[in-house]
Amino acid sequence: MSEGKGQVPGGQSPPEHRHVRLAEIAGTAGVSKATASRALRDPESVSAASRAKVQQALAILGAAGHSTGPGRSGRPPTPEDGGGSPMIALIKPAVSAGNVDPYSRLAEILTNRMFGLRIAVVHIEAIAERNAILAETLLGAEHGGPTVAGAVVVGGGAAGELAGMLAARGLPLIRISNARHDDGIPRIYLDATGGIDTAVAHLVHLGHRRIGLAVLRDSAAPARIAGFRRSMAGILHIPATRDQAPVVEAAGGAMAGVAAAEELIDLRCTAVIACAPALSFGLLEAAQRLRLDVPRDLSLLTVGDVPDADVVEPPLSQVVYDWAMVAQSAIDEIRAMIASGESGAHVDYTVDPDLVLRSSSVPPQRR
Known part of the structure; x- marks a missing residue:
């Protein structure tokens, strides 16, 4: 792509940006490294949705000088840009090797529904050592305004820590977790x-x-x-x-x-x-x-x-849990917060799970 060779429209020099690895871009965008590479080298070879994900990831990672199209400044795209709804971060804790992500299905439903509503979504993996940098990037400390309009934070650990940093700075967000805290952050509690x-x-x-x-x-x-x-x-x-x-x-x-x-x-x-x-x-x-x-x-x-x-x-x-219901509730609440500008809106749902019987539990046998 023409802009990948160090130029921006008008022949000007590109703005300063942080160097990021391809794996980091792909992970943040939620695409494979091959897709991220094609989106950077030859944007027309990937779908518009994949291209938008990579551009949004670049903005989040502070490397927006590489991106093309709406949102190049690093701020959330707006309808005036042609970018549709503001961008929302979907934040989860990083899953270590050998573990299974218990929220993978919920994240998939959240992503699909937000794209269906023409909401731009960027995937963020919270890692304790990087949370301070992620918070500053998401809050737009370097370019005068938030990169995202709000966040849905799934799970605890490093993701919960990042949620606290963002909420303290006034970013609209909602947490979905199975730990209850009296921290005033809007929450859907998985009981x-x-x-x-x-x-x-x-x-x-x-x-x-x-x-x-x-x-x-x-x-x-x-x-x-x-x-x-x-x-x-x-x-x-x-x-x-x-x-x-x-x-x-x-x-x-x-x-x-x-x-x-x-x-x-x-x-x-x-x-x-x-x-x-x-x-x-x-x-x-x-x-x-x-x-x-x-x-x-x-x-x-x-x-x-x-x-x-x-x-x-x-x-x-x-x-x-009924992940479809949880996802829709979270999306409805974060959109309402963004529209009203009330980042501290009182949201405190408790979701009870349902029993799904299959073949792994039977009456006890002699052993």
Whole structure:
């Protein structure tokens, strides 16, 4: 492309911009490196949607001097630019190697619906060490105005930290997470403890009494563990001590899931509630190593979304959220905030998950 050779319209020198790697552009845009490369070298060889994603990513990364078309200044495109609705950032925590993104389906629905509404969306992976730079870029500190008009922040960890930075500076945003904080940030709260109640009730109804819980070691773990023990005590009428309601906290990654599963199997659990995809897959692998059959020897019920849960063997029973409803609520709220200019609008929804029964949970068998 003509502008990729160091010129901008009118033959002027390009503005100063930060050097970014192709992988960084592709990750921010949500496209493959090959697509990002073609969009930079030969814009007409990719679709208009892909081209727009790459241009928006360049603006977010502070390299807008490379981009073409509306929004080249780095500010959000407006209808006067021909850019349609203002750009919205979709922020998620970066997923480490070996982990499964529990919000991939939600992010996909959010992206598709925003594009369907002609809302420009840019994908941001929050990483603790880069959050300060990301915040300054999104807030437009270098060019006098925000690069994005608002943000939808999914998940916790580094994404939650970035949300706090942006909210403190007045950017309209809404969080979708399974940890509740009294921080005044508009939020859609995914009630995982309610999901655990549902999971415990179902497994007890099947006849299980020795039920274990596997959780990731994160900010939501204490609430999940407390909720699990309350459910066990209330439904089974037991004190629900550590011995009676076993819990294993695990770091991320499939191998951590295997270790957690092996510990719960050693504790003679006949059923396990897993609170993350990596833990579910780890439990399946651990059972296979020990030559145990799921669900005949060990029932498994997952709280949260596991990609392709219906096609793994066995198909996984889940307690899952209505992602389409969550996505639409988030989009409606962020658009209202942007239109009204009220970044601190009071939004506090609680979403309860639903039980989807498949083949991984059955009445206990002798083992």
